[in-house]
Amino acid sequence: MPIFKQKWFCEDTVPGKRFGKIKHCFLIDKLVFKGKSPYQEILIFDNPVYGRIFVLDGIVQLSETDEHIYHEMITHPILFSHPNPQKVLIVGGGDGGALREVLKHPVKEVYLVDIDKKVIEISEKYLPFVSEGAFNDKRLKLFIGDGVKFIKKFKDYFDIVIIDSNDPVGPSLALYSANFYKEVFKSLKKEGMMVAQIGSFLDFKNLVKKAFLKLKKIFAYVQIYKLTIPSYHCGEYCFIGASKKINLNKTDFKQIKKRFDKLNLLIQTRYYSPEIHFASITIPKPWRI
Amino acid sequence: MPIFKQKWFCEDTVPGKRFGKIKHCFLIDKLVFKGKSPYQEILIFDNPVYGRIFVLDGIVQLSETDEHIYHEMITHPILFSHPNPQKVLIVGGGDGGALREVLKHPVKEVYLVDIDKKVIEISEKYLPFVSEGAFNDKRLKLFIGDGVKFIKKFKDYFDIVIIDSNDPVGPSLALYSANFYKEVFKSLKKEGMMVAQIGSFLDFKNLVKKAFLKLKKIFAYVQIYKLTIPSYHCGEYCFIGASKKINLNKTDFKQIKKRFDKLNLLIQTRYYSPEIHFASITIPKPWRI
Numbered sequence: 001m002p003i004f005k006q007k008w009f010c011e012d013t014v015p016g017k018r019f020g021k022i023k024h025c026f027l028i029d030k031l032v033f034k035g036k037s038p039y040q041e042i043l044i045f046d047n048p049v050y051g052r053i054f055v056l057d058g059i060v061q062l063s064e065t066d067e068h069i070y071h072e073m074i075t076h077p078i079l080f081s082h083p084n085p086q087k088v089l090i091v092g093g094g095d096g097g098a099l100r101e102v103l104k105h106p107v108k109e110v111y112l113v114d115i116d117k118k119v120i121e122i123s124e125k126y127l128p129f130v131s132e133g134a135f136n137d138k139r140l141k142l143f144i145g146d147g148v149k150f151i152k153k154f155k156d157y158f159d160i161v162i163i164d165s166n167d168p169v170g171p172s173l174a175l176y177s178a179n180f181y182k183e184v185f186k187s188l189k190k191e192g193m194m195v196a197q198i199g200s201f202l203d204f205k206n207l208v209k210k211a212f213l214k215l216k217k218i219f220a221y222v223q224i225y226k227l228t229i230p231s232y233h234c235g236e237y238c239f240i241g242a243s244k245k246i247n248l249n250k251t252d253f254k255q256i257k258k259r260f261d262k263l264n265l266l267i268q269t270r271y272y273s274p275e276i277h278f279a280s281i282t283i284p285k286p287w288r289i
Numbered sequence: 290m291p292i293f294k295q296k297w298f299c300e301d302t303v304p305g306k307r308f309g310k311i312k313h314c315f316l317i318d319k320l321v322f323k324g325k326s327p328y329q330e331i332l333i334f335d336n337p338v339y340g341r342i343f344v345l346d347g348i349v350q351l352s353e354t355d356e357h358i359y360h361e362m363i364t365h366p367i368l369f370s371h372p373n374p375q376k377v378l379i380v381g382g383g384d385g386g387a388l389r390e391v392l393k394h395p396v397k398e399v400y401l402v403d404i405d406k407k408v409i410e411i412s413e414k415y416l417p418f419v420s421e422g423a424f425n426d427k428r429l430k431l432f433i434g435d436g437v438k439f440i441k442k443f444k445d446y447f448d449i450v451i452i453d454s455n456d457p458v459g460p461s462l463a464l465y466s467a468n469f470y471k472e473v474f475k476s477l478k479k480e481g482m483m484v485a486q487i488g489s490f491l492d493f494k495n496l497v498k499k500a501f502l503k504l505k506k507i508f509a510y511v512q513i514y515k516l517t518i519p520s521y522h523c524g525e526y527c528f529i530g531a532s533k534k535i536n537l538n539k540t541d542f543k544q545i546k547k548r549f550d551k552l553n554l555l556i557q558t559r560y561y562s563p564e565i566h567f568a569s570i571t572i573p574k575p576w577r578i
Contacts, residue, residue, distance in 0.1 A: 008312070021337045023297070024522065025312040048310045049491070065491075066524065202338070202354075202519050228517045228524045230491050233313065235355065235519025271573045279571035282564045285555070 009045060009053075011060055011233075024060075024233040026053060032126050037118035039171045044126050050231050054095065054127055056119070057170050062095060063231035067130055070197075071097035072272035073227045074239050076265070077280060078160055078195040079105050080256045081241070081248050085159040087111075089187070091147035091175060093164035094119035096131025102162070103137050104268050111158075113143040113150045115171045120144075148174045154187040161188060163196035168207070176207075178214045185218050185244070193243035194219075200234035201226070208238060215242040223248035225280045236284075249281055298334060298342075300349055300522075313349075313522045315342060321415050326407035328460045333415050339520050343384065343416055345408070346459050351384060352520035356419055359486075360386035361561035362516045363528050365554070366569060367449055367484040368394050369545045370530070370537050374448040376400075378476070380436035380464060382453035383408035385420025391451070392426050393557050400447075402432040402439045404460045409433075437463045443476040450477060452485035457496070465496075467503045474507050474533070482532035483508075489523035490515070497527060504531040512537035514569045525573075538570055 010025040032044040032052065043055040051064025062070060075098050079085050086108045090098050094114035102110050114120060120142075123130060135142065143150060151161070161184045165172035174180060175196070184194050199207040208224070215222045219242035226236050241248045257274045260266070266273070299314040321333040321341065332344040340353025351359060364387050368374050375397045379387050383403035391399050403409060409431075412419060424431065432439060440450070450473045454461035463469060464485070473483050488496040497513070504511045508531035515525050530537045546563045549555070555562070 010312075010314070021316045022339075023299075023312075023314040025299070025314065027310045050311075200519070230489070230524025232524075233522040235517045235521075266574070269574075273574060275571045276573055279568035282568035284560045284565055285558075285562060 009043065009055065011055070011058060022233075026050065026060075033122060035118075035122075037116050039116045040119075040166075042118065042122055044122070052127060052129075053231065054123070054130075056166050059167055059169070060231055061166065062097065062127075062130065064129060066230050067095075067097055068270045069227060070229050071101050071130075072269050073225060073276075073280065074098055074162060074164055074195060074197060075101035076269065076272040077225050077239075077277045078162065078193055078241050078248075080259060080274070080277065081243070081246060081251045082159055082191065082193055083246075087158045088160045088162065089113070089151070089154070089158045090162045090164055091151065092166070092172065093162065095123040095127055096120070096134045098162055098164045099137075099140065100130070100132050100134040101269075102160075103134055103139065104263060104265060106263075107139060109141060110137075110139050111141045111143065113145055113147050115144070115146050117144045146171075146174075148180050148183070151180075151183045151187050156186075156189055158187050159189055159192055161192070161194040163194065165197060167199060176211065178217070181214055181218050181242070188244060191245045193241060193246065193248065195225075195239050195241045198224075198238055198240040200232070201236040201238060202234050208240070211240055215240065218242070220244055221247045221249070223281060224283055226283060227280055253278060298332065298344065300344070300347060311522075315339065315349075322411060324407075324411075326405050328405045329408075329455075331407065331411055333411070341416060341418075342520065343412070343419075345455050348456055348458070349520055350455065351386065351416075351419065353418060355519050356384075356386055357559045358516060359518050360390050360419075361558050362514060362565075362569065363387055363451060363453055363484060363486060364390035365558065365561040366514050366528075366566045367451065367482055367530050367537075368396075369548060369563070369566065370532070370535060370540045371448055371480065371482055372535075376447045377449045377451065378402070378440070378443070378447045379451045379453055380440065381455070381461065382451065384412040384416055385409070385423045387451055387453045388426075388429065389419070389421050389423040390558075391449075392423055392428065393552065393554060395552075396428060398428050398430060399426075400430045400432065402434055402436050404433070404435050406433045435460075435463075437469050437472070440469075440472045440476050445475075445478055447477050448481055450481070450483040452483065454486060456488060465500065467506070470503055470507050470531075477533060480534045482530060482535065482537065484514075484528050484530045487513075487527055487529040489521070490525040490527060491523050497529070500529055504529065507531070509533055510536045510538070512570060513572055515572060516569055542567060 012023040026047040030046040090112040221243040223241040301312040315336040319335040510532040512530040
């Protein structure tokens, strides 16, 4: 449960060793939405520093100021690592931010499956700067349902699977299991790859290392992407990529730069660049596994 | 003034647009020291996530968990960018962390000038993991005094000047002025360079850009180094380097790697590596000036 004291929202429910030992508090200028879906508590408010902030089950999901860092980095590094991504699945991502970025590539179809219809509705209404109309794109196939069940329908189908979930609490917990990762593997073509949000290096030994080791048993290559999302307040944060055939650490900078320029993404991105992509896979020593 | 509510310390005094709009609170497991020097309020306590935390005037200076990121990144990128650093000045840095890292290089003499004797005493007593005995090194020349006045005594003398200060509050404010940067320039030899802690990209337009533009009027090359310090809770944080003759963006990776290996720094550093050095100078588009 989010804690309200006067006009403050304090995040203190992040799982892992930080639980109950650190609080990050945001002044609420304006309470925009507060309610419950069948799956989670939803809170949206405006803060003078970060702009509009979207919270699920007491955990900050995104802020207006820095959601572009999250959404560009969970999509472009993996899409540019694949030689020709045509079919993409987003599990979660009901706010539409990852979808918005994927659609900047010449993909043929994007499946998005989110368990919580209310998140999509509320996001479209109160966070229009996130999806930017992406839910109207003809390439989108939108499903409301359980990603764990949904993915079992597909074998050798997707080029890319993006797992854009909350931390491992509530409905997102199952998306961190080895069984789910195995289903992701099966749903992917032979050059397929996946990426998942995996947490902060502060909780490294816990969340990140566990996910790394699970994925390493299933995929040929596993790669951490490091980045920082100011509103998450946890220093270095990471996404984890896994690939069947292509080494995510040995992609060709020049090829990626060429595609980036051809898509005119320098204009369309605010944070990602091929240079940032390669900087993000430079992992400090203690975090190498 | 730090705010105490029960057993919590909340930082809400960071200057810039975040002031009073965000709070970062740390559970106090054990209060280690609380007192005043003639210059500032000093607080040291233990937190279950970050270990021992050192606070000046309500602003977190370092934590046991991540001080190595700060101290390695404020020293090694600039020292490795210089072909042969022999004489180094540290302005501030009374905790001894930057000193500890500088002494890993074959420097001949390190001057350290801090205005606050009490910070050095308290640090040696309660934060021994920071200086690790560096204050006993024979290459150190320690001075208590005002860095702004001190640096005026030196012309064409130092290879490197490191400004390791608090945010621009209290005694640190003068260390952000163009006049001080001019004195730093004069104190440096013709291949000389400096580095300063400059704040968070969250306050980019304010602190970082101002410092960049001031330095660009004085030095031939100015370079931002980006990094993340989890206990600072502000996402991407930066140090700013400035150099008279050597382009800090065009240093030779192989040369740096060779020196790094020769000094056996792979064993002696926990975060810095030549790879991280080059990743840290990869600046996202909106932050290019």
